[in-house]
Amino acid sequence: MGERILEVENLTVDIPLAVGTLHPVQGISFHVDRGETLCIVGESGCGKSLASLAIMDLLPKRAVRRADRLVLDGKDILNLPESRMCDIRGNTMGMIFQEPMTSLNPVYTIGNQMIETLRRHRRVSVEDARDRAISLLEKVGISAAASRLGQYPHQLSGGLRQRVMIAMMLMCGPDLIIADEPTTALDVTIQAQILLLLAELQREFNMGLILITHDLGVVARIADRVAVMYAGQMVEQGSAASIFTHPAHPYTRGLLDCIPIPGKTRRGQPLGSIPGIVPSLIGTVTGCRFAARCPRVLDVCATDPPFRDGPAPGQAYRCHLDSTGSEPGAGATP
Amino acid sequence: MSDTVLEARNLTCTFMISAGAFRGRRPLHAVNGVDLTVARGEVLALVGESGCGKTTLAKIFLGLQEPSGGTVRLNGQPLSALARLDRARFVQPIFQDPYSSLNPRKTIGEIIALPLRVQGAPNPASWRSQVEDIMALVGLRPQLHDSYPNQLSGGQRQRVAIARALINKPGLVICDEPTSALDVSVQSQILNLLQDLRRDLNLTYIVISHNLAVVEHIATRVAVMYLGRIVEEADTETLFARPRHPYTAALLESVLTPDPSLGIPNTQLGATFPNPVDPPSGCAFHPRCRRATAVCAERAPRPVSLTDGTVACHLYD
Numbered sequence: 084m085g086e087r088i089l090e091v092e093n094l095t096v097d098i099p100l101a102v103g104t105l106h107p108v109q110g111i112s113f114h115v116d117r118g119e120t121l122c123i124v125g126e127s128g129c130g131k132s133l134a135s136l137a138i139m140d141l142l143p144k145r146a147v148r149r150a151d152r153l154v155l156d157g158k159d160i161l162n163l164p165e166s167r168m169c170d171i172r173g174n175t176m177g178m179i180f181q182e183p184m185t186s187l188n189p190v191y192t193i194g195n196q197m198i199e200t201l202r203r204h205r206r207v208s209v210e211d212a213r214d215r216a217i218s219l220l221e222k223v224g225i226s227a228a229a230s231r232l233g234q235y236p237h238q239l240s241g242g243l244r245q246r247v248m249i250a251m252m253l254m255c256g257p258d259l260i261i262a263d264e265p266t267t268a269l270d271v272t273i274q275a276q277i278l279l280l281l282a283e284l285q286r287e288f289n290m291g292l293i294l295i296t297h298d299l300g301v302v303a304r305i306a307d308r309v310a311v312m313y314a315g316q317m318v319e320q321g322s323a324a325s326i327f328t329h330p331a332h333p334y335t336r337g338l339l340d341c342i343p344i345p346g347k348t349r350r351g352q353p354l355g356s357i358p359g360i361v362p363s364l365i366g367t368v369t370g371c372r373f374a375a376r377c378p379r380v381l382d383v384c385a386t387d388p389p390f391r392d393g394p395a396p397g398q399a400y401r402c403h404l405d406s407t408g409s410e411p412g413a414g415a416t417p
Numbered sequence: 418m419s420d421t422v423l424e425a426r427n428l429t430c431t432f433m434i435s436a437g438a439f440r441g442r443r444p445l446h447a448v449n450g451v452d453l454t455v456a457r458g459e460v461l462a463l464v465g466e467s468g469c470g471k472t473t474l475a476k477i478f479l480g481l482q483e484p485s486g487g488t489v490r491l492n493g494q495p496l497s498a499l500a501r502l503d504r505a506r507f508v509q510p511i512f513q514d515p516y517s518s519l520n521p522r523k524t525i526g527e528i529i530a531l532p533l534r535v536q537g538a539p540n541p542a543s544w545r546s547q548v549e550d551i552m553a554l555v556g557l558r559p560q561l562h563d564s565y566p567n568q569l570s571g572g573q574r575q576r577v578a579i580a581r582a583l584i585n586k587p588g589l590v591i592c593d594e595p596t597s598a599l600d601v602s603v604q605s606q607i608l609n610l611l612q613d614l615r616r617d618l619n620l621t622y623i624v625i626s627h628n629l630a631v632v633e634h635i636a637t638r639v640a641v642m643y644l645g646r647i648v649e650e651a652d653t654e655t656l657f658a659r660p661r662h663p664y665t666a667a668l669l670e671s672v673l674t675p676d677p678s679l680g681i682p683n684t685q686l687g688a689t690f691p692n693p694v695d696p697p698s699g700c701a702f703h704p705r706c707r708r709a710t711a712v713c714a715e716r717a718p719r720p721v722s723l724t725d726g727t728v729a730c731h732l733y734d
């Protein structure tokens with residue numbers, strides 16, 4: 084893999100609410116290299132979107148962000164004034180939001196928005212920006228690209244809109260892309276094509292890619308590495324192969340048992356499940372966040388579990404059980 | 418299993434939609450000549466890209482949408498001849514969104530009992546216990562009886578929707594994307610529940626889903642739709658092992674099974690779903706089809722019955 088493009092250390096987000104403080108992101112750490120795809124997975128509400136907004140410094144106003152380190156391409160971006168952050172967003176760091184319409188302005192044409200994106204960050208003529216917009220639209224597989232420039236976002240189908248977003252994000256040639264559920268709303272046929280496109284462009288431009296999704300099929304096919312979040316924390320990280328072949332955290336294991344896998348699960352037979360619900364993240368939260376739903380919970384799980392090395396190199400997980408599944412302090416054989 | 422629950426013949430549904438300023442209104446054939454038979458105990462899955470007509474078809478079966486042509490029989494009786502209440506007793510929906518389909522001002526108990534009230538079910542004194550029974554069946558704690566929807570998790574709300582659909586013991590349940598708004602850990606619980614209930618209550622399902630892994634897991638038969646028509650139909654095993662229609666093949670190739678040793682498939686299927694107001698000539702799939710020949714642009718293929726399914730494609734005629 085290439086050089087490190089993003090380094091996140093101990094990132095925390097707090098949101099004060101009337102009923103107490105919400106802790107949607109609780110000290111997560113991860114990194115991405117150039118040319119690498121990191122997938123962040125986890126249940127709805129576990130903090131995936133807020134974590135990515137925190138990196139972009141686009142959190143809601145009342146949210147408070149803290150971190151030990153936030154380094155993009157070797158430069159600290161934790162303490163930048165908004166004007167400098169503005170230079171970076173859409174320039175070095177591109178983002179595809181969960182809801183495509185939030186990043187496309189309905190009152191401007193596609194062309195207008197793409198050209199402006201580039202001219203905000205680079206001194207180029209309108210003509211050159213327009214040429215680049217057309218070539219990128221063609222690159223993402225949009226036919227009659229020149230004529231699309233005059234269209235408004237609502238005149239495009241969901242699949243086309245998503246492609247336009249990708250093209251727009253590439254206007255400045257970013258080093259890092261953060262894509263939040265870029266294909267969740269799309270048909271499987273179109274999803275496969277958009278992912279293929281993202282993977283190809285990423286390779287071609289040697290970008291780092293963070294892809295947020297809860298579709299484990301997508302993760303398996305596109306990720307180099309996987310980070311699993313649960314209730315605001317990172318509970319496991321590792322290569323895609325290690326996470327899918329020998330997941331170590333009880334939550335990751337449970338998640339993989341829940342999905343029907345042709346050839347593995349039998350038709351009509353019950354699937355695995357994770358009964359129970361995610362704990363509230365308001366107020367003080369301690370101990371293993373997964374303890375209330377964990378099939379292997381121990382008394383010690385009421386205290387914060389340590390990070391441990393998983394069975395594969397680079398695999399780490401946060402649990403009181405060691406990777407052979409034994410209790411702490413117990414011998415390897417019961 | 419020869420017992421037919423639903424039979425649709427040559428069903429069409431056409432919407433007149435505005436084609437833009439000064440261009441007047443033009444027909445959109447959302448459902449375009451559909452034949453479908455569903456036998457008791459089956460789980461029939463309807464699959465196909467967004468906009469191909471799945472929900473419209475489901476709404477016709479539920480009596481929520483008037484067809485433009487063709488007939489539907491429920492349990493042998495013409496749908497058009499059934500009174501609303503009789504129809505509702507026989508066929509019930511479970512919709513995608515467990516958040517918006519429940520009235521936020523009613524308690525869980527009231528929501529689940531509503532069909533009994535609407536039907537004027539006999540013996541009102543027994544309603545409460547009927548509600549509690551069905552809540553237990555779908556795995557809702559009795560304490561939740563007096564809670565409101567916003568106090569429940571997504572999975573619990575979908576269980577409420579299921580309980581409400583089942584309280585009158587319908588023969589046929591139509592599930593439109595029953596789990597797509599849910600997390601996988603909740604999805605698996607709902608799928609398990611639907612399977613258990615089918616066995617215990619002898620239910621028949623029509624399931625609409627974008628998730629083909631889910632379809633393969635729960636369906637006994639699959640109908641693939643493209644632009645208002647059923648282009649292939651077969652039992653689940655046959656369809657997944659030997660897809661015949663080129664569109665079915667492309668659809669199945671697009672499925673991302675969670676296998677980290679595989680990459681992202683290239684289906685070479687253009688990403689542009691055709692404009693339903695101005696559909697392609699001949700076989701509507703021909704502009705995207707890898708195997709299209711000259712005849713495909715000229716003539717629409719007819720459905721051909723094979724020993725283990727039906728396919729509408731010139732390659733098989």
Ligand SMILES: Nc1ncnc2c1ncn2[C@@H]1O[C@H](COP(=O)(O)OP(=O)(O)OP(=O)(O)O)[C@@H](O)[C@H]1O
Nearest residue numbers: 098105107126127128129130131132133134143297
């Ligand atoms: N603006 C906000 N104000 C208060 N709470 C918020 C706000 N935005 C998000 N939250 C809460 O923070 C938590 C994390 O939200 P986030 O959007 O990061 O989840 P997510 O992992 O992206 O979920 P999903 O998979 O559903 O997109 C949730 O409990 C959510 O309700």
Ligand SMILES: Nc1ncnc2c1ncn2[C@@H]1O[C@H](COP(=O)(O)OP(=O)(O)OP(=O)(O)O)[C@@H](O)[C@H]1O
Nearest residue numbers: 432434445447466467468469470471472473474693
């Ligand atoms: N009330 C309506 N008026 C006009 N057009 C409609 C109406 N309802 C549906 N349509 C159109 O009919 C076609 C079929 O729509 P339908 O909702 O049945 O698709 P679907 O297969 O359920 O799609 P999805 O997977 O996105 O839910 C679409 O082109 C849609 O825009």
Ligand code: SF4
Nearest residue numbers: 371374377384402403
């Ligand atoms: S720490 Fe305990 S409760 Fe948490 S996942 Fe590990 S075993 Fe389960």
Ligand SMILES: [Mg+2]
Nearest residue numbers: 131132133181
């Ligand atoms: Mg999100």
Ligand SMILES: [Mg+2]
Nearest residue numbers: 471472473593
């Ligand atoms: Mg639909």
